[in-house]
Amino acid sequence: MKSAGIYLSQLLEIYGVDTVFGIPGVHTVELYRGLAGSSIRHVTPRHEQGAGFMADGYARVTGRPGVCFIITGPGMTNILTAMGQAYGDSVAMLVISTVNAHGRMGSGEGWLHELPQQQALVSGVCAFSRTLHTVEEIAPALAQAFAVFGGERPRPVHLELPIDVMLASADHLPLPAAVSRLARPSPNAASLDEAARWLTAARTPLILAGGGAARAAVEVRALAERIDAPVAMTINARGILPPEHPLGVHLTASLRATRELIAEADVVLALGTEFGSTDYDFNVDGGFAIPGQLIRVDIDPRQIMRTILPQLGIVGDAGAAARALAALIPPRPRGAGAARAEAVKARYIRDIAPDMRGDLLLLDTVREALPGAIIVGDSTQLVYAGNIAFVAETPSSWFNSATGYGTLGYGLPAGIGAKIAAPDRPVVVLSGDGGLQFTLAELASAVEAQAPIILLLHDNGGYGEIKFYMTAAQVAPLGVDLVNPDFLAVGAAFGWAAQRIHDPDHLAPALLAAAARTRPTLILFGDDLRQIARERAPASG
Template sequence: MTHETRASSSRHVSCAEALVRLLRDRYAVDTVFGIPGVHTVPLYRGLEAGGLRHVTPRHEQGAGFIADGYARASGKPGVCFIITGPGMTNIATAMGQALADSVPMLVISSVNRRDTLGRGQGRLHELPSQQNVLAGVSRFSHTLLDPSALPEVLARAFAVFQSARPGPVHIEIPIDLFEAPITLPEPTSPARLYRPAAHPEGIALAAEWLRQAQAPLVLLGGGCAEASKAARTLVERLDAPTVTTINAKGVLGRGHPLDLGANATWPEVRALAREADVILAVGTELGETDYDVVFDDGFTLTGRVIRIDLEAEQLVRNQATALGLVSDAQAALEALVTHFPAPLSRQGAARVRAIHEALALPTRPDMAPFVPLYTALDKALPEAILVGDSTAPVYAGNHLVERAAPRRYFNASTGYGTLGYGLPAALGAQLAAPGIPVVALVGDGGAMFTLSELATAVDEGLPVVVVLWNNSGYEEIRRYMDAHGVARVGVDPTPPDFQRLADGFGLASHRVGSPVALDLALSNVSRTSPTLIEIDAERWQAAVG
């Protein structure tokens, strides 16, 4: 056999093998998340030969959340291999969270044979239309009907991740196509794709408005995670108070004098927003889970709003836009900076300092109990990535926490607002950033949604610190029922003995009830395996007064 013949035959592979090779060689994917099933076994033959790391969660929702955390911490798409039918409905919730927060995720699934699709024959894992179910939680959902189209469909998916507003992409492959032969294309690098840049005329007009403004305000969202330097330079040149949303924490660094944090829901910041004559909003939806967490539609902008976003439709949602620019955040911010060669002087830092003093967040009754928690975490693990569920410490942390860099704080209280996110997403963050400590902040109620992923953490040797706030049920909903005169029903589920559960999973655990005990527990966390630290909420609140 000649060299040319051998090279040609090596490019004739099954569709499943081609998928793995393309992910690895063309798109630099090195890790996939999934649970094998009878419909996806051929994928695993390709996976073994492909040399990709496979992480097995205990539930497909966990797989999606792990992929989400991996993507948020790394900026690269998380990739999942998921079984037909129930596997896909299980992961749909995680895809919904990723869609709401613009997180890149590639979900590869099986689907029933082509000749049975839509026929309602009661086949194993059959849905009337799996694609229709997943289309609503993805940027696009595609059924592969011709194996030769696989390279093109993957290219479309990564084009979304690299040059458009990211989110989940779903590709389903009928089980009769996994073994179908395909000729791999010649080895090439993926297309070099660039995100759109703002029109120079629009940038010049935005700069003119910002220069003339008497009371400018900047709003930075999660779309600025890769534009930290440019964002910091621009707000300093503008000397403008700046709101950084939950997903933009760290974009300006820790303790920046112009950073108002994610505090747009408080009256003092809302007043500043109403009084602003020019508002620059970059990479932010202006959605209620960032600006209106009391859900009263009280965050209003009356000045001229300049919006910069990757998606044209987003430019006209939620607030009235005077000037909209479809652009990558970094490209637009860098272009704006050129119009301000020297810093302006508007007393921005003094205004921000006055607002922080008026807010006095660490002394507020709903914040004060959690100040010692974050003080302890900052002392023991100052560079940690903090990944949260929907739980009281996280709600407070959204206002209290500062990070030195972006991608170091994210949680499920934004966007879709799922429970059970924190633990598996923290595992994904640890896989993406093995050299950085990761802390999962969860409540006892939400933890029960995905508690089984503690086994994944042990299997993979992930030294995630799981801080579990145990207030015996759903405290937020208890308060909500009380406030609305509704009898408490369904909000007091009995929590298990988490210490015994931790022992059963094979990980170290501590139960603490005071900041002193938390300091001690954090000083003893493992650097090679997970640790569970359970905080008794009642004892903690008594200890901190």
């Protein structure tokens, strides 16, 4: 018999799914019956939260949804945090779970893994959650999920199969030779004409590029060069313009220098950015404003009308809009835009604390030592500095959880997912000692998955950022000093190469040696190394 579980795996193959992250359980055995006979790779984390974070990292690098198989009940409550991060950062994730059989679902009779209303619990962190009550619903539900991933703002989707449905026969259901794909909606022609007129007449145009434009680097670059406009990139948009491009501004809009650039722009074109506070008002000082005319392009019409209302809103794909605008606007003489971008880059350093200057020096060392590296971050000191001013090489090569939802424990499993997605590229994970211990067991997953990532681990004995914040607020710093394990011994026990470095000069050689290994590497450092980097960092731009 071809069960529903087998049928589902066959459909996933047709959709091009090549990897599934999950932990088998008694309620998902039938899903694994189908997976075992397929071409799909299975990766086992040590916790369902790790499965979600791995799927997130995989999705950001590939541009395809990360897929998870999750048991009902505790499996779903465990993955909710990862789904929340993916929801906040618009990451495509397909979570396929079981749920108790009809007649037992939500009965309150104490069946194994029973939740009163699993679908209701999950629905707040996904585009939609659907219970598949019959085998015939599987194919349409998958089609709807992939319509979200390909045709609108990507976010997690949850599909749950009651156990009796998963065991049912699908022999009568044929497999399609191919599946339909939705193109992202094209912008309205009249709105594009209006935007083109504004940008043609602009004296100081500016582009604000967000994560929604990360897959449109070619189109954004062509438009920026056409209208001679600097491009200020949010955290999830870093790398849309390469480091050497004269129009690139790899600086957060929370900086005074970037805000000055925005203030002098008479027309601002915002492409795929939600104007979230972690990019535009990280210090919550209320100082971000756009005095010029604002054009917002976003695939989500509701997002266009949130936070900052535009004078002109355009619903559609950022890449399609940029391409169309470039065709409508006559080329502008080059030079003024690059001068404006260079001016902001020359003065931004005044706004950055000395510690962050040292951290940026360390991050530059990583980029220069490992060209093409993907840098995945947790919420930790080096990441905070990088989100302020790190210059990424390519799109989706710098991402972390210190945005939006802002979870801890993200870096290590997301880095594993990124390495599985791009096995030929170096993957460097930035984590702190506190954050790492949220998902410490995933050290084993990296070895098992043969994912030789590099973990740069900052050990400052606890939650240093929170301790500083509490002290500044004159609150006794309780709960922030941790008893840490011997991280080098723990790494070695899991099969990692592990070393500690004390000088920034030793970072590049350690990275190069790690990149040459076929097993993961943990590089531990403390505040002594950061202090030396701080002393060596430039004090002016």
